[in-house]
Amino acid sequence: MSIDCAFYGFIAADAEQRTSQAGKPWVRLRVGVGKDDAVQWVQVAVFGKAAEKAAELKKADRCYIEGTIKLDTWQGADGNERHGLSVAAFRCEPTHRIGRNKPDRKPKNSAPARTSTTPSNGVAFDDEIPF
Numbered sequence: 001m002s003i004d005c006a007f008y009g010f011i012a013a014d015a016e017q018r019t020s021q022a023g024k025p026w027v028r029l030r031v032g033v034g035k036d037d038a039v040q041w042v043q044v045a046v047f048g049k050a051a052e053k054a055a056e057l058k059k060a061d062r063c064y065i066e067g068t069i070k071l072d073t074w075q076g077a078d079g080n081e082r083h084g085l086s087v088a089a090f091r092c093e094p095t096h097r098i099g100r101n102k103p104d105r106k107p108k109n110s111a112p113a114r115t116s117t118t119p120s121n122g123v124a125f126d127d128e129i130p131f
Contacts, residue, residue: 005069005087008062008095009033009042015057027054029092031065042069043086054092066091 009031016028029044044065046054057063067089076082 002068002070006066007033008064011057011059011061013059015055017055025051027051029054044089046089046092048090050090050092057094062095064093064095065089
């Protein structure tokens with residue numbers, strides 16, 4: 001059984017670009033949902049046009065995802081049965097990137113403007129006006 005879902009989360013590792021057997025691109029993400037000790041890890045496969053945006057996601061980015069969620073069951077390496085959530089996403093968008101791509105406050109290689117003034121006594125000096 002699968003259910004439609006929408007959630008915010010953070011990316012655990014850089015997005016992995018893949019190609020389907022039909023030759024169409026898709027992206028695999030591991031997304032953490034929750035806070036502190038209550039984080040649930042979700043495997044997300046992003047398809048279609050949304051995969052283009054998802055391919056740019058990096059570790060620690062936050063994102064918004066819409067898709068279909070289901071509970072998967074598999075056998076772990078130790079032989080025990082494991083369970084986890086997976087989402088087939090049709091929408092995946094970054095929400096913000098803390099500390100990344102910040103605009104510079106000052107243009108690079110720009111020196112402060114200096115004015116050269118020659119007072120009535122004929123002595124030239126450089127002066128930065130403090131007001």
